[in-house]
Amino acid sequence: MIRTIAIDQLQPGMYIVDLHRPWLAHSFWRGRFMVGDTAQIVRLVEEGVTEVSIDTDKGLDLPSVEPLIATDDEIARHFISRLERLKAKPATVSxxxxxxxxxxxxxxxxxxxxxxxxxxxxxxxxxxxxxxxxxxxxxxxxxxxxxxxxxxxxxxxxxxxxxxxxxxxxxxxxxxxxxxxxxxxxxxxxxxxxxxxxxxxxxxxxxxxxxxxxxxxxxxxxxxxxxxxxxxxxxxxxxxxxxxxxxxxxxxxxxxxxxxxxxxxxxxxxxxxxxxxxxxxxxxxxxxxxxxxxxxxxxxxxxxxxxxxxxxxxxxxxxxxxxxGIYPVGTLVMLESGHLAVVEEIRHDNLLCPVVRVIYHGARRLYVAPVVVDLARSVGNHYGRIVHADTFERWGLSPLRWQPA
Structure with a gap:
């Protein structure tokens, strides 16, 4: 039987059939696998997975015990040490x-x-x-x-x-x-x-x-x-x-x-x-x-x-x-509006919606006043989503000139 459970209910021995996230939103190559140990559960939590579907015919069913995340010392220790590592990381610059x-x-x-x-x-x-x-x-x-x-x-x-x-x-x-x-x-x-x-x-x-x-x-x-x-x-x-x-x-x-x-x-x-x-x-x-x-x-x-x-x-x-990122920094992309834009910044929590700088109107073959747009925001985005990646050479544009400054 297939059932959906919260990530804090997942235990080793359960068979996952759906992570409820697009493949590019996590680093797990397989979409169906047996949970081997708590380390895999830790990775799922870190990847932002909040719920999964399991097949109880191929693995364990949900037991009547307290959620694993609340009781497993190994996972608790992991998150404490991870927090310490994050605090120790140097600040990024623009x-x-x-x-x-x-x-x-x-x-x-x-x-x-x-x-x-x-x-x-x-x-x-x-x-x-x-x-x-x-x-x-x-x-x-x-x-x-x-x-x-x-x-x-x-x-x-x-x-x-x-x-x-x-x-x-x-x-x-x-x-x-x-x-x-x-x-x-x-x-x-x-x-x-x-x-x-x-x-x-x-x-x-x-x-x-x-x-x-x-x-x-x-x-x-x-x-x-x-x-x-x-x-x-x-x-x-x-x-x-x-x-x-x-x-x-x-x-x-x-x-x-x-x-x-x-x-x-x-x-x-x-x-x-x-x-x-x-x-x-x-x-x-x-x-x-x-x-x-x-x-x-x-x-x-x-x-x-x-x-x-x-x-x-x-x-x-x-x-x-x-x-x-799916669209690395410096990539030229075509937007739904027909405008060309250069990827300025990657949203590592939303790889499909980076921050871009709109520079050119494809249909009119004209430069436009450059404007920075966060594609992850619906407010202020009049250009739509990315249709596909393009090349500077195809449009006769200089890749060096339009790299993010």
Missing amino acids: LGEERRRAARLITEAGAVVGDLMLAVRDGRDVDAARLEPMVGKLLESVRRNRDALAPLARLKRSDAYASEHAVATTALIAALGYQQELSEPELEKLALGTLVKDIGEAAIDTRLIGKPGMLSQSEYALVQSHVEEGLAVLQATARLPETAVAVVLEHHERFNGCGYPYRMAGAGISAAGRMAAIVDTYDAMTSDRPYRPAASPSQALRLLYEQGGSHFDPELVAAFVRTV
Whole structure:
């Protein structure tokens, strides 16, 4: 029998068939599952789930006892410690202020990574220790406002793609790491590994890395060698922490075993490697490359979602979508009114209704006086909801000009 119960009545051993929330409003990949332990109940509460439907034929029925939330010491302790962690978190700053800091940081970090890649190309020693201050600064930026650095780093210069891709993916994995509540030491190792994960490409002919056409089998094998080449170069002068090594070696592995260089699969790939695969693919897809134009952030997220369970860890994909938003900051969107708007701020509690800046009338092909609209509010919103994500290129608009300030 199917019955709906309040979340504080849920217990391990019950079989959930409906969370009563859209899939994008929570990070649970499956909609039907057996509750294994109280930790899952804690996650449901944190995700904002207030009621669920259970199948009493497949799991336990509602017992005649006091609600679990009121009596379970483990959950009570969890919420007390979570409150303490939230109080200890530094205050965020405005998006505009952090973007100004982030613009300088992207240049600074990109220059350091670029110097290291040049050292690899010239056959000189690579001093990865130079990246430690950059790792700290990047994490601080993401901690202050996770919607500032990554969207700005997505706009790359064609002659600096490698170094700026390193910075962008580091910002993304830091944001995902904070969403997963990883410890600061673990985040530092993740960020370090992500900054240097592609350093081995510097030892490969640059014409091959940016080749417009299809690669031959031998060329593709050479490109794949950048993984182990990069680790060899780095380990020659310093010993990287295990998490950083996992990022370098596994960011091209795939959940179904079709990746490289070792064809690892599923849980055989470290969590760091699975996270790195997602952010590396997302940033590559949303960047202009010689062999294809950039996809919109929403298009890239849709592809990642479709490949969840095959190429990528499905639960981490869901967490990543919640981290960057369905319509990430800086995305151009079409509204029901026919106006084009740029996403200014994500509502992490309502991913479908961000704050946007209306800039253009699509039907009239005319700029309009920019106005900021909170799509989550019915009062003052004369533009309706988002119809779909669009691209700046299609409308001949400058993505750099209209990025949030």
